[in-house]
Amino acid sequence: MLNASLKELAGLLAGKKISSVELTQLFxxxxxxxxPALNAFVTVDEGKSLAQAEAADALIxxxxxxxxxGIPVAQKDIFCAEGWRTTCGSKMxxxxxxxxxxxxxxxFNRAGAVNLGKTNMDxxxxxxxNETSFYGKVKNPWGLNAxxxxxxxxxxxxxxxxxxxxxxxxxxxxxxxxxxALTGISxxxxxxxxxxxxxxxxxxxxxxxxxxxxxxxEDLALLLNxxxxxxxxxxxxxxxxxxxxxxxxxxxLKGLRIGLPREYFAAGLAADVAQAVETALAEYRxxxxxxxxxxxxxxxxxxxxxxVLAPAEASSNLARFDGVRYGYRAPEYTDxxxxxxxxRAQGFGAEVKRRIMIGTYVLSAxxxxxxxxxAQKLRRLIAQDFTDAFARCDVIMGxxxxxxxxxxxxxxxxxxxxxxxxxYTIAVNLAGxxxxxxxxxxxxxxxxxGLQIVGNYFGxxxxxxxxxxxxxxxxxxTRLPPLSEE
Ligand code: GLN
Numbered sequence: 119m120l121n122a123s124l125k126e127l128a129g130l131l132a133g134k135k136i137s138s139v140e141l142t143q144l145f146x147x148x149x150x151x152x153x154p155a156l157n158a159f160v161t162v163d164e165g166k167s168l169a170q171a172e173a174a175d176a177l178i179x180x181x182x183x184x185x186x187x188g189i190p191v192a193q194k195d196i197f198c199a200e201g202w203r204t205t206c207g208s209k210m211x212x213x214x215x216x217x218x219x220x221x222x223x224x225x226f227n228r229a230g231a232v233n234l235g236k237t238n239m240d241x242x243x244x245x246x247x248n249e250t251s252f253y254g255k256v257k258n259p260w261g262l263n264a265x266x267x268x269x270x271x272x273x274x275x276x277x278x279x280x281x282x283x284x285x286x287x288x289x290x291x292x293x294x295x296x297x298x299a300l301t302g303i304s305x306x307x308x309x310x311x312x313x314x315x316x317x318x319x320x321x322x323x324x325x326x327x328x329x330x331x332x333x334x335x336e337d338l339a340l341l342l343n344x345x346x347x348x349x350x351x352x353x354x355x356x357x358x359x360x361x362x363x364x365x366x367x368x369x370x371l372k373g374l375r376i377g378l379p380r381e382y383f384a385a386g387l388a389a390d391v392a393q394a395v396e397t398a399l400a401e402y403r404x405x406x407x408x409x410x411x412x413x414x415x416x417x418x419x420x421x422x423x424x425x426v427l428a429p430a431e432a433s434s435n436l437a438r439f440d441g442v443r444y445g446y447r448a449p450e451y452t453d454x455x456x457x458x459x460x461x462r463a464q465g466f467g468a469e470v471k472r473r474i475m476i477g478t479y480v481l482s483a484x485x486x487x488x489x490x491x492x493a494q495k496l497r498r499l500i501a502q503d504f505t506d507a508f509a510r511c512d513v514i515m516g517x518x519x520x521x522x523x524x525x526x527x528x529x530x531x532x533x534x535x536x537x538x539x540x541x542y543t544i545a546v547n548l549a550g551x552x553x554x555x556x557x558x559x560x561x562x563x564x565x566x567x568g569l570q571i572v573g574n575y576f577g578x579x580x581x582x583x584x585x586x587x588x589x590x591x592x593x594x595x596t597r598l599p600p601l602s603e604e
Contacts, residue, residue, distance in 0.1 A: 119144060120280040121596070124189060124337045127283060131178055131188045138171040138178065138188030142232050145190050149235065149281050152601065155262065158276040160195050160253045161203050162235040170232040177230050185340050187230030192276050192285040195236035196243055197328075198317040199223045206319045207239040207251040207269075210439050210446045210465035220317025221349045222286060222328050229344040234282050238272030241467045242436065243293055243321045245269050246539045249530055250469045257526075258301055259599035260565050264523035267297030273331050274301040279601050284332040284341055288318060290325045291424050292518075292543025295555035298331055299518035299568020302557045304585065304595060305331040306338050309575050310550035311356035313342075314349030322431035323354075325424075325547040334595050335556065335585035339364035342578065358576075366583035372406035374584065377511030379414045382542055388521045394559035394567035395517050398588065402515075405587055412507040412514065416500045420545035421537055423500065426480050426493035427548075432470075433477025439465065472533065501549035508574045513584055517542055518568035522561035542570055552578050556585045557594040566594075 119141075122130070130136050146164055153159050167190065174188035198204050198216035200223075205211045219227065226233065240250040248256040248271030256271040258264040259279035266275040270287030274297035277285050287294040289307035298305030306329045313328040320326060330341030342363045349355045376399070383392065399409060441447035441461030448460035466474070480489035507514060519539060529536040546553040551572055558569035569588075573581040589595050 120148070121333070121598070122283070123334060124186070124283060124332070124340050127189055128183070128185055128187070132183060138174040138232060139168060141188065142167050142171040142190050142234065145234055145282055152279055152281060155601070156257050156259060156275050156279060156281070157254050158238055158256055158272040158279070158281060159192070159235045160205060160238045160272070163202065166201065167232055167234055174230045174232060184229050186226070186344055188232065189284070190232040190234035190282055191226055191341070192234045192237050192273060192282040193223065194270050194273050194286050194288060195239055196288050196319045197223050197286065198319070199233060199236070202233070202236060204236065204319070205253065206243070207241040207253060208466065208470070209252040212252070212446060214444050218317060221314035221351065222318065222345050225344050225347065231344070237276055237285060240269035240271070241470050242319070242432070243269040243288055243290055244432070244469050244473055246292070246296055246536050247524070247529065248272065249526065250467055252467060255526055258523050258565070259601040260302065261523065263525050264565060265300065265526055267300035267519070267523065269293040270331060271297045274298055274303055277301070277303045277331050277333060278599055280598070284330060284337055286328060286345070287331045288326055288328045289547065290321050290428060291547050292540040294329050294331060295518050295543050295553055295568065295570060296540060298555040300523040300566065302566030302594070302597060302599070303331060303333060304335055304338055304554065304556045305329060306342065306554035306578065306582070307546070307552060308342065308346065308578055309552045311354050312346045312578070314347070314352040314355045316349055316351040320435040322428040323435060324431060325428060327547070334589050335582045336364070336367060339367060339582045361579065363579050363582055366579045367586050369583050370406060371402065371584065371587050374407040374513070375511040376402060376407050376409045377412035377507050377514040378409050379412050379417065379507065379514060379516055381414050381417045382516035386520050386541065387517060388561065390561035391517050391519070391521060391567050394561065395569055398558040398569045399515065401588060401591060405591060410511055412510055414503040414507060414545065416496065416503050417545050419496050420500055420548060421541055423493045423496045423548060424544045425476070425537060426489050427497065429473040429477035430481050430490055431477070433474045433481065436470065436474055441465070469533070497548045500545050504549045504551055513577070513581060514572040516570050518555040518570040522563060522565035522567060546572055551575060552581060554581055554585060556588065557597070559594055
């Protein structure tokens with residue numbers, strides 16, 4: 119049951135082999151047993167989850183079930199969910215109970231899915247290791263001394279250890295793909311604008327995009343079907359006809375042109391990761407694909423450009439946390455300004471403060487042209503590199519992360535080395551392209567390696583099939599971490 123695909127679970131529910139209440143109880147029990155070691159969930163509310171499961175069972179009994187009805191899904195704690203504490207990994211929101219649902223939550227509710235609980239994350243989604251959460255570090259189920267990646271590390275660890283059948287994540291610079299890679303699961307960040315950002319706590323609005331994290335590409339397609347769709351409450355939501363992201367599953371890969379960016383296979387890539395990626399590419403050639411070398415000449419600028427633009431947007435977005443209407447307020451202060459200052463000083467962690475300061479600096483009158491404007495121009499060039507590359511290939515592949523999971527604490531005192539762990543994922547957000555990561559073997563230390571697949575705009579259905587064909591031919595995605603044995 120713990121390893122069943124979403125389609126299998128839906129079949130079992132439809133055939134009355136199990137009820138949604140029983141399924142939800144099964145996962146809640148697992149969370150009770152394994153979460154103390156992993157710290158993947160920050161909030162579990164059995165009563166709420168089981169009430170949704172009961173409603174799902176009624177829907178199934180009345181013959182109105184959809185593909186996700188009755189299926190428990192864990193939600194990253196960045197999504198506002200009515201009546202649920204929603205912390206975004208921060209002390210600033212430790213007491214915030216959302217009065218409304220994010221679009222993503224509404225969509226899952228509409229599909230009859232069960233909210234299984236809120237998953238741990240880096241504070242305000244800033245991080246690559248899940249160590250910046252106010253609610254403590256998340257452990258990687260493949261090795262309890264290793265990080266699960268970030269910022270969607272709680273969701274990744276929860277799926278990898280089978281604490282839930284599937285989860286949601288958000289990806290501003292790699293936060294779905296990098297933790298998916300480091301925990302041996304699959305995840306997709308769609309084209310910017312495909313999933314509404316309404317009710318998703320904002321980090322860097324021009325980069326933030328939500329997506330699903332699950333055991334397989336086939337499951338991702340079902341989840342993305344529920345999550346995607348136009349929403350007028352997000353001004354960057356794209357008005358496009360509803361798509362079936364599973365429509366291409368089953369297409370042969372013969373003739374598929376895979377672009378391999380020269381810059382992604384250069385210095386800085388660990389030998390064991392390179393080896394696993396090469397083996398995966400050999401499998402793709404066996405499946406009928408061709409590989410061509412492409413170049414993303416500006417990709418070396420992606421990390422510096424991102425660390426101007428993302429903090430700039432964050433400094434503006436996070437200005438709303440002032441201790442006035444909701445969230446943390448300092449217990450003692452002398453006047454209004456002192457209250458603002460103390461609430462923010464006490465409510466935000468070190469990484470969030472670092473970003474707010476960088477962002478405020480690059481937007482300040484004297485430096486705007488030198489940093490912010492310059493970074494915007496470079497962002498355009500980075501996007502153009504991909505457009506040029508896609509003239510010669512259908513998808514781009516490479517490593518998701520330069521190394522397998524690093525140790526807890528290893529990079530905590532060295533923000534730049536932490537920032538570089540997103541070197542292959544960040545450019546994709548700057549360009550607004552869809553990107554995914556799928557399991558592709560293991561490194562020298564026995565920790566998972568992820569293969570990154572980048573598609574052209576709106577190429578999700580194609581990418582999901584490219585991943586699915588690989589998963590039909592290999593079994594990396596079915597491997598279980600030691601902690602998750604039944
Ligand atoms: N690790 C990157 C950062 O710290 C990306 C985070 C994300 O995608 N949310 O900003």
